Amino acid sequence: MKLSTEPTKLVTRNGLIRGGVFIALLAALPGIFPQHWLWNLMFFTILYATMAVSWNYIGGFGGYPSLGHAAFFGIGAYTEALFFKTDHVLHSGYEPFFMLPVIGLICALLAIPIGMVAMRTRADVFAIVTITLLFVTQTLAFNLRNLTGGAQGAAVVQPKFDVKFFELPFYYTAAIMLLFAFALSYYYSKSKIGLSLTAIRADEDKAKGVGVRTLQVKVIAFSTSVAFTGMAGATWAFYIGFIYPQFAVDPLITITMVLMTFLGGRATLWGPVLGAVILMPAQQLLAYYVGGSQLYLLAYAAIFLITILLLPRGILPTVTNKRRLKALALKSVAAKASDPLAEGQSA
Amino acid sequence: MSAILSVKSLTKEFGTLKAVNDCSFDVEEGSITALIGPNGSGKTTVFNLVTGYIGRQSGAVTFDGVDVSKEHAGNLYRRGLTRTFQQSRVFGDLTVQENLVVAKGGSWKTIFAPRVSKDDQLRADELLEEFKLSHVADLYASELSWGQRKLLEFASVLMSKPKLVLLDEPTAGVNPILIETMADHIRNYNKLGVTFLIVEHDMSFVMRVCDPVIVLDRGKPIAQGTPDVVQSDPRVLDAYLGD
Numbered sequence: 001m002k003l004s005t006e007p008t009k010l011v012t013r014n015g016l017i018r019g020g021v022f023i024a025l026l027a028a029l030p031g032i033f034p035q036h037w038l039w040n041l042m043f044f045t046i047l048y049a050t051m052a053v054s055w056n057y058i059g060g061f062g063g064y065p066s067l068g069h070a071a072f073f074g075i076g077a078y079t080e081a082l083f084f085k086t087d088h089v090l091h092s093g094y095e096p097f098f099m100l101p102v103i104g105l106i107c108a109l110l111a112i113p114i115g116m117v118a119m120r121t122r123a124d125v126f127a128i129v130t131i132t133l134l135f136v137t138q139t140l141a142f143n144l145r146n147l148t149g150g151a152q153g154a155a156v157v158q159p160k161f162d163v164k165f166f167e168l169p170f171y172y173t174a175a176i177m178l179l180f181a182f183a184l185s186y187y188y189s190k191s192k193i194g195l196s197l198t199a200i201r202a203d204e205d206k207a208k209g210v211g212v213r214t215l216q217v218k219v220i221a222f223s224t225s226v227a228f229t230g231m232a233g234a235t236w237a238f239y240i241g242f243i244y245p246q247f248a249v250d251p252l253i254t255i256t257m258v259l260m261t262f263l264g265g266r267a268t269l270w271g272p273v274l275g276a277v278i279l280m281p282a283q284q285l286l287a288y289y290v291g292g293s294q295l296y297l298l299a300y301a302a303i304f305l306i307t308i309l310l311l312p313r314g315i316l317p318t319v320t321n322k323r324r325l326k327a328l329a330l331k332s333v334a335a336k337a338s339d340p341l342a343e344g345q346s347a
Numbered sequence: 348m349s350a351i352l353s354v355k356s357l358t359k360e361f362g363t364l365k366a367v368n369d370c371s372f373d374v375e376e377g378s379i380t381a382l383i384g385p386n387g388s389g390k391t392t393v394f395n396l397v398t399g400y401i402g403r404q405s406g407a408v409t410f411d412g413v414d415v416s417k418e419h420a421g422n423l424y425r426r427g428l429t430r431t432f433q434q435s436r437v438f439g440d441l442t443v444q445e446n447l448v449v450a451k452g453g454s455w456k457t458i459f460a461p462r463v464s465k466d467d468q469l470r471a472d473e474l475l476e477e478f479k480l481s482h483v484a485d486l487y488a489s490e491l492s493w494g495q496r497k498l499l500e501f502a503s504v505l506m507s508k509p510k511l512v513l514l515d516e517p518t519a520g521v522n523p524i525l526i527e528t529m530a531d532h533i534r535n536y537n538k539l540g541v542t543f544l545i546v547e548h549d550m551s552f553v554m555r556v557c558d559p560v561i562v563l564d565r566g567k568p569i570a571q572g573t574p575d576v577v578q579s580d581p582r583v584l585d586a587y588l589g590d
Contacts, residue, residue, distance in 0.1 A: 005444045005472075005484045008462040192458045195441070199449045202438040209400060209420035209430070211452035211507065220458075267440075328486070335482070 008190050015186075022182075026175040030168055039167035043239065045280040046174040047232050051253075052260040052272035053181040054228035057221040059258065060266035061194055063201030064119060064218065067254050068130030071137035072107045072226035074249030076233030078141065079103050081154040081243055093159030096238045097173050100231045107230030108223045115222035116215070122204065134251060141245035153244040156237050170239045177235070178273075181228045185269055193217050198267070229257075252297075256283075259300060263307050265314030274315060279303070350409075351376040351511050351542050352428075357396055357406035359389075359566075366392040368566035370406070374511070379533060379543045381553045381574075384563035385587055390546045391433060393563070394513050398430045399423050411510060425452050427510035433519065433546075435500040439489030443480055443499055446488050447471040450503040470506065478502040478532070494525050501532065505541075512536070514545045518552050530556050554578070562586065 026046070030039055051069070058064045080103060084096050118129045141148045148154055161169060188194040196217040199207040208214045237243050257272075260279050265271025282303075286296040311318050350373035359367040367389045374380045382390050395401040397408055399420040407416045410428050418426075438446050448467040453460075463471075475481045478498045483491060488499060497517065504512055517533075518526045526549070533543055533556060547553050553560060554574045562570040562577055564586035570577050577583055 005442075005468070006463075007465045007468045010461065190462050192460050192462060195445060195449050195462045196458060198440050198445075199438050202440045203436055205400065205420075206432075206436045206438070207449070209398065209424060210450040210503070211421050211424040212449060213455045213458055214421075216455055217458055 049276035061197035068133035070253040073233035076230030077237035080234035104227040108227035138249035265316035381557035389566040429504040430513035
């Protein structure tokens with residue numbers, strides 16, 4: 001890892017190369033593995049990667065462990081279902097995708113007042129407040145029958161995509177969302193928003209005391225975070241075509257994105273993506289071997305415990321920190337070699 | 348000279364304990380004022396009240412000619428009133444350089460600026476150089492020693508070019524050489540026009556660096572004056588040694 005006290009550069013050569021490879025990989029993946037079940041898996045992996053990357057804005061950088069994100073997943077899903085009921089006539093079939101930015105905006109705006117109230121609490125209380133939000137939303141989804149169809153579910157109009165390539169438009173939509181979510185994550189990490197969020201995570205009172213705009217950056221991070229969750233929910237609803245409250249507003253959705261972020265590495269750029277790439281196929285594999293049961297939930301619990309015990313900071317930070325310490329050691333050796341008086345400084 | 352900070356009948360109760368009881372004092376602009384007193388006399392609570400870290404019950408605080416009794420810590424910081432903590436509080440997850448940058452303040456639009464801008468870097472480098480922290484600039488603050496954290500916290504409150512700095516025990520747990528360094532930094536910045544209000548238990552430090560000295564006992568000032576005057580005041584001896 002490069003050690004640097006230079007000013008932040010938004011565009012670097014390495015960054016461009018990594019970004020280019022990432023985009024090329026996302027674009028080429030369905031061509032490399034042209035099987036329907038793999039396309040389906042890729043779609044879910046990328047969709048959850050989007051959610052994990054965006055959960056990381058507030059949960060990772062900001063240290064606010066929101067467990068209520070699934071509420072916005074559900075809100076996104078039901079908004080999509082409301083816009084595109086089964087009697088809606090689709091022409092190209094892509095119209096629901098074009099509605100995604102609007103749904104994102106709705107979720108983002110809705111998140112502003114919610115965030116302003118919820119983020120008056122911290123840490124464990126915040127987690128409980130947000131999980132309450134989740135169950136309130138689920139109860140509303142069950143009971144606002146006129147809007148959601150209640151327990152009977154709501155259908156979303158289905159596009160007449162060629163069956164041979166049915167998954168691909170969904171996959172590429174998810175991939176584009178992931179790129180946007182990732183770009184925003186990158187921007188946060190390179191701007192004062194990210195710096196402020198990290199300060200908030202470390203010591204919020206002190207951050208506030210040194211003039212950090214805590215409320216503003218928290219609300220920005222929360223609102224953009226749930227915007228992507230909402231868009232993911234909408235894409236999911238369009239993909240599966242029929243949604244029920246218990247699946248659209250499911251605590252498991254939150255837990256999955258949180259687990260992915262924790263596994264890959266909180267407050268890192270690539271950690272949530274890595275977590276999604278590991279967990280989603282693992283989950284499908286488990287479902288395949290232990291049947292359609294909920295046994296994979298036990299595996300989730302195990303993964304969570306092992307991560308917390310062995311890699312409390314997640315995979316990526318553990319690796320990068322080892323490299324960083326090595327680089328530091330080399331640097332101090334070099335400094336001592338060039339300056340025999342340097343010893344006294346490090347006292 | 349006029350008062351840069353003026354505290355009028357400040358009171359704070361924790362349950363039945365009156366931590367600060369009808370406390371009034373002024374801090375002259377350009378001075379290095381010490382706030383001393385026995386343990387539990389309310390020094391840190393006064394700091395917390397003045398800087399807006401805890402809610403004020405009654406009384407008024409005037410800073411730089413403006414009534415700031417209702418303002419929270421962030422606003423006061425932007426007005427030029429900064430502080431350090433007894434247990435130095437640095438942002439462990441940020442690098443040393445970033446610790447300075449985050450304390451620079453600025454309008455809310457600056458949150459969209461680069462994490463460390465060219466300007467930030469220049470200003471931070473200046474302070475790091477001055478506080479001899481350049482060689483640890485890219486370490487995480489959590490990796491610093493106790494003394495280095497004290498220096499870093501002091502350096503970071505200077506990032507915003509404050510008018511008044513409140514130091515809560517700047518020499519606690521710090522080796523004698525570093526204490527002298529601290530004293531030098533305080534004197535230097537005082538010459539540049541920064542006013543200091545210092546809570547300190549190290550009496551020799553107070554006698555050498557500060558003038559005037561305010562003595563607090565049971566949440567209230569009991570004496571005020573030059574170090575010599577205060578030292579020979581019978582009320583002060585009483586407060587420290589008991590009746």
